[in-house]
Amino acid sequence: xQSRPQNLLITGASSGVGFETALHLAEHxxxxxxxxxxSEQRLQDLRTRSNGRISTLVFxxxxxxxxxxxxxxxxxxxxxLHGLVHNAGFLVNxxxxxxxEAELELSYRTNLMAPFRITQALLGHLRAANGAHxxxxxxxxxxxxxxxxxxxxxYSSSKGALxxxxxxxxxxxxxxxxxxxxxxxxxxxxxxxNQAFPGYTAPMGPExxxxxxxxxxxxxxxxxxxxxxxxxxxxx
Ligand SMILES: NC(=O)c1ccc[n+]([C@@H]2O[C@H](COP(=O)([O-])OP(=O)(O)OC[C@H]3O[C@@H](n4cnc5c(N)ncnc54)[C@H](OP(=O)(O)O)[C@@H]3O)[C@@H](O)[C@H]2O)c1
Numbered sequence: 001x002q003s004r005p006q007n008l009l010i011t012g013a014s015s016g017v018g019f020e021t022a023l024h025l026a027e028h029x030x031x032x033x034x035x036x037x038x039s040e041q042r043l044q045d046l047r048t049r050s051n052g053r054i055s056t057l058v059f060x061x062x063x064x065x066x067x068x069x070x071x072x073x074x075x076x077x078x079x080x081l082h083g084l085v086h087n088a089g090f091l092v093n094x095x096x097x098x099x100x101e102a103e104l105e106l107s108y109r110t111n112l113m114a115p116f117r118i119t120q121a122l123l124g125h126l127r128a129a130n131g132a133h134x135x136x137x138x139x140x141x142x143x144x145x146x147x148x149x150x151x152x153x154x155y156s157s158s159k160g161a162l163x164x165x166x167x168x169x170x171x172x173x174x175x176x177x178x179x180x181x182x183x184x185x186x187x188x189x190x191x192x193x194n195q196a197f198p199g200y201t202a203p204m205g206p207e208x209x210x211x212x213x214x215x216x217x218x219x220x221x222x223x224x225x226x227x228x229x230x231x232x233x234x235x236x
Pocket of ligand 1: 011012013014015016017018036037038039042059060061062086087088089090110137138139140184185186187188189190191192193202206
């Protein structure tokens with residue numbers, strides 16, 4: 001049971017799992033939710049759907065400086081950040097032989113480097129929460145030993161790196177009372193799934209997975225640290 005006001009930040013909140021998770025988190029009256037994405041229009045929709053309870057920032061994870069987030073939170077009066085969800089993702093579905101340098105770079109910038117740099121930039125706010133939780137959203141494809149699919153080498157390898165970063169940070173940030181976990185999602189019916197597996201119907205929609213992500217963010221660190229947990233009921 002949540003007992004104190006929580007400041008929560010989520011990336012990739014303009015569609016799919018991130019959009020629904022932001023809404024779910026904002027249902028709790030004690031939560032202040034901060035949401036990022038590139039699409040101003042979709043972020044406007046998010047603000048409208050939450051009756052203005054979600055603060056949004058147009059932010060490109062591959063271009064904008066993480067320091068801008070620090071400024072934004074400070075100007076919003078946020079001293080401590082209790083939860084941070086690295087949900088945004090970029091997927092290219094192309095054969096290994098044909099993946100371009102730009103696609104490889106976008107994959108790693110969005111899926112690995114942005115979470116790395118943002119957590120780094122927000123360490124002061126996370127430490128100030130004295131019990132913060134950083135949650136990485138990875139993919140089952142980014143888990144060692146899982147079934148792999150052609151065309152997803154850049155995506156899955158970048159998500160695999162994010163999974164291992166979870167273990168590294170859980171160890172290194174323990175002294176700051178910051179816990180770090182990773183949910184490796186299975187198929188959810190979103191725009192990204194359509195790119196990865198055109199024509200495939202997932203067993204659940206983003207509203208359902210959002211409940212899992214929101215629970216994990218707010219409660220999961222009471223039970224887990226440094227864990228890579230598959231949240232999946234299908235293959236793919
Ligand atoms: N759906 C699945 O089956 C599935 C399976 C495994 C893992 N996942 C993971 O779950 C997470 C959510 O995916 P989803 O399925 O909900 O996908 P989605 O609907 O395509 O949403 C992706 C989100 O990431 C944001 N984003 C992408 N590039 C960005 C950038 N450069 N800067 C800022 N934001 C950016 C997008 O916003 P803008 O375009 O507005 O910037 C959007 O809000 C991802 O990390 C994905 O890898 C999904």
